[in-house]
Amino acid sequence: MKIIDGGVCAAKGFTAGSIRSGIKDSRADDDTAIIFSACECTAAATYTMNRVKAAPLYVTMEHLENGVARAIVANAGNANACAPDGMENARRMAKVAAKVLGVDEDDVVVASTGVIGQRLPVECIEQHLPEIVLDGNGSEKANRAIMTTDTKTKTAAVEFTIGGRICRIGGICKGSGMIHPNMGTMLSFLTTDCAITHEMLAEALQENVRKTYNRVTVDGDTSTNDMCVVLANGQAGNELIEWQDEEYQAFCKALNEVNTRLARQIAADGEGATKLVTCTVKNSRSEEAAERLAKAVVGSNLVKAAMFGADANWGRVLCAMGYSKAPFRPEYVSVAFESAAGRVAVCEKGAAIDFDEALAKQVLSESEVTIQVDVGEGTDCATAWGCDLTYDYVKINGDYRT
Amino acid sequence: MKIIDGGVCAAKGFTAGSIRSGIKDSRADDDTAIIFSACECTAAATYTMNRVKAAPLYVTMEHLENGVARAIVANAGNANACAPDGMENARRMAKVAAKVLGVDEDDVVVASTGVIGQRLPVECIEQHLPEIVLDGNGSEKANRAIMTTDTKTKTAAVEFTIGGRICRIGGICKGSGMIHPNMGTMLSFLTTDCAITHEMLAEALQENVRKTYNRVTVDGDTSTNDMCVVLANGQAGNELIEWQDEEYQAFCKALNEVNTRLARQIAADGEGATKLVTCTVKNSRSEEAAERLAKAVVGSNLVKAAMFGADANWGRVLCAMGYSKAPFRPEYVSVAFESAAGRVAVCEKGAAIDFDEALAKQVLSESEVTIQVDVGEGTDCATAWGCDLTYDYVKINGDYRT
Incomplete structure (x- = not known):
């Protein structure tokens, strides 16, 4: 296994980018990101254990019911939690992303982070998302666009071999307040070009989140918006992982490496943290x-x-x-x-x-x-x-x- | 029911006082207090739920096994928790108090608060405790002696009637850090001149602590030393409370008033708190x-x-x-x-x-x-x-x- 650059675009076939939609007047930086796969992916996710869940989580659960996805759209500055028109606005966010990317609406994962209880000004996203430019160097840019009180971007990627084929897993994440075990990250987006079934992917993620993000605590507050999503597009060309065999173990090991690195970065960048x-x-x-x-x-x-x-x-x-x-x-x-x-x-x-x-x-x-x-x-x-x-x-x- | 002054000496037959033993060089104030009843009391206590319990708690548990006590000795500046010679030093503290007061060693409740992991310099207490002067105005003085990071003394007392007899319950407490539900006070000492059996007293205390101290949280940290003790000496001359009758309910109501007032004072004086x-x-x-x-x-x-x-x-x-x-x-x-x-x-x-x-x-x-x-x-x-x-x-x- 080798540590590599590229974050969420390290795996073959993934691009990313961001725009400034103006969700918050006070935010000069980009506030909305897209991560996109050139072909259909198997997908898995884990969500906050908080009884109060933000609308985008429910929409994402619906869209991932079939275990496949193509893209992730995420915004910072507004959590769309306990907010007026929450479900409708989360759906509108998926819809505009789908249109911009030319994919089905239910192949889009939606995530939000920011203040709770205020209406998401989804019109801003609808207006500016078409301006987005996606490319294979977009990981850092997408990472910046989902930061809230984070002071650093958080990224990790590894290269590993499955059945003689080189595969990659990479990810970006954000989160520095409201961080606590039980899905301990705010948002973590992972991509891999490894070919793996939805069932195996979901199992690997579930098991590994428990040992990584769920062992991070910043302030004991479990957020309403926590989500960890992994998209696997199979472009590495390895033989499909369908069982808990050696290849599955190798995949889990690589996933653990990326998630551990991301989890440590979240803890280190806890709100106000010096160490x-x-x-x-x-x-x-x-x-x-x-x-x-x-x-x-x-x-x-x-x-x-x-x-x-x-x-x-x-x-x-x-x-x-x-x-x-x-x-x-x-x-x-x-x-x-x-x-x-x-x-x-x-x-x-x-x-x-x-x-x-x-x-x-x-x-x-x-x-x-x-x-x-x-x-x-x-x-x-x-x-x-x-x-x-x-x-x-x-x-x-x-x-x-x- | 009437709010009265006098704190832990409000009930008939109780005196209190304190000395400076010099447990900590840096502490100019008194650091060791005694609360004393002129006659034998029924007694009950609740203790921290923390798996790590300080030595004085174990000694107090032993001494209260028979449900009676005469006195409480408590020090600030050293918790005698995870400390060398912990049990021996807690016993020595009870022993010197018993000698000074002319009572049996196992009629003495022992409590400590302060830093964890350092040996309690019990010699200081042995040397200076004989200088103690107890009187009916000693509540405030005893209260000051058990303060650590507290900024205020915390006291409450009420007068109420049981079967035509005037009874009193009063208390002092301390605690501002390591405060969390599951016996949410550091130390709370209550006295009453009401005549009540050990069983009824223990039940009333247990039930009420759940609704008062255990609903206070300052920082989520449950201390190793939390203890709430009540001594009832019967000097009010009421008919002994033996059942869950009307008189018992009146006693519980008065107990609740005192404990609620103390609990609120603990929360308001949480470490660093402004509100x-x-x-x-x-x-x-x-x-x-x-x-x-x-x-x-x-x-x-x-x-x-x-x-x-x-x-x-x-x-x-x-x-x-x-x-x-x-x-x-x-x-x-x-x-x-x-x-x-x-x-x-x-x-x-x-x-x-x-x-x-x-x-x-x-x-x-x-x-x-x-x-x-x-x-x-x-x-x-x-x-x-x-x-x-x-x-x-x-x-x-x-x-x-x-």
Whole structure:
């Protein structure tokens, strides 16, 4: 497997682009993107677990019922959630995209992100979408167009081999607030030229989202608009993946690589974040327990604030584990902090140990910090990603709407 | 029922006081308090649901097994959680208090609050506790001694009548960080001169804690040290409450009044908070659903940040309800904000309605704000309390330990 450039256009036959429709007067950048496949794709998606779901999710569910799609149209600046004319406007968005691309309306995936509760000015999109130019270098441009409070574009792509054929998977995503496990990304769009059935694609995505995006938490708020979509157009020419065979495993491995890279980028770019905080839990009695523990640690406001302050306050790590509802024995737990600046063990068998405070401060001052937890009672492990809680998180969210 | 002064010494036969033992060099104020009853009390307590429990909780559980107690000793500055010699030091704390007070060691409740993972310097307490002076005006002094990041003392007391006899319940509490449902206070100490059996007292407390402290959330972190204790010494001379009769109901009503007042004070004094945020959910299909919804709303970082910014971002209210796991229909939900400055309806039947942004800003700029949610499908209701998320929360928790 090889890391490559190209993002959502890395796979053969995919193009992308964007326009500024003017959904928000205050936004000078492009606000609407299209990702397009030259031929029909098998498609799969996962959606937010929030009971309140935005209209575009329902439209996308309808359109993906047959397991095929050609294009994704997505806008930023308005979530089209709890909004007047929500379903109608989401359909109008699919319709204009279909017309512009010359495809069936129900082959279009629709996604939105932005403020909740305001009518989507779909007229803007209808007016300006025909101006769109799609090309094989459009990944970055499309990525920029779906950013909200994101400070960076987020992209990943890999090349791998299936039955002697070179395949690619690539993706772009956005999301930095309202990020929490249970479909933990705002929007993630993946494309691949691998030939794979809808069933296998859906299974691979479902399984992998659980281990990647769903282990990211920024603020504990699960959005109304979260969606992860993958389109597979088969242009790599590999033999169709129909079973859970070696080729399927190779595909899953590549998918995991792309999704893990995207998930880490979302966590690192959490609203107001100054650092990526990773928690690894090992020697747990089950993967599920390890996952709950790791997620509780990176999700704790107190841990997050301590990470911002580069404070080796490991008591908060144990405290968060304690309310995670996962089984473990406090008296078996060891904790260490690690980063490019070194490693410092702070707790052994559930109790304090002496450590070098100056070194701890250095370790925690890096832009990527790992909290290593050993629960000492099994063999399973899990990793979760989050970020620190900063003044800027409060600033960004204290007045986002206006 | 009448609101009275006196806090934890309002009930007949209770005295309190505090000393500075020097647990933390940096703390100039008193750090250790005693609450004492002139005669034996029935006693009940609730404890944190965190799997990691501090040593004093285990010692208190042992001591309350027989349902009676005489005194509470509590310190701030060190939680004695995940700390070397934890159990031994908690026992030594009970022992010295028992000696000073001339009571049995197992009639002493022990509580601690402060930093996790450091050895409690119990020698300091052993050295200085004999200097303590207890009196009937000591409630405020004891309250100050158990404060950590609290900015205010928190107290409440009421007078009520049982079978013609005047009874009193009063309490003090502390807690402003690591506050979350599941025994949502750090420490709450209640006293009453009402005569009530251990069984009835335990039942009343258990039931009421669920509706008061457990509906407070400051930061979603459930502490390792939470404890709520009530001592009942019977000095009011009422006929012993042994059944769930009218007298029991009168007692519960008074207990609820005191605990509700204390719970609100905890929420209002949440770390860094500038305002008390109350969420009322009405017309729910069950009290449990209403409670989950209300707690999710006041617990959402995004809602909390919007309250700080006085931003009428009601979409975040619906979003939080959506991930609460409680059943409700988004399309039936109405939301309004209310405070001393007025009331503004912002969402009806799950969709945006026009509202006066200037008025909304005024309403949300008050120091007490209520988010009123009507889920429009039943008759049950619940209230939860929280506070806003501010720069100061980050500041306080970014470097609390050092």
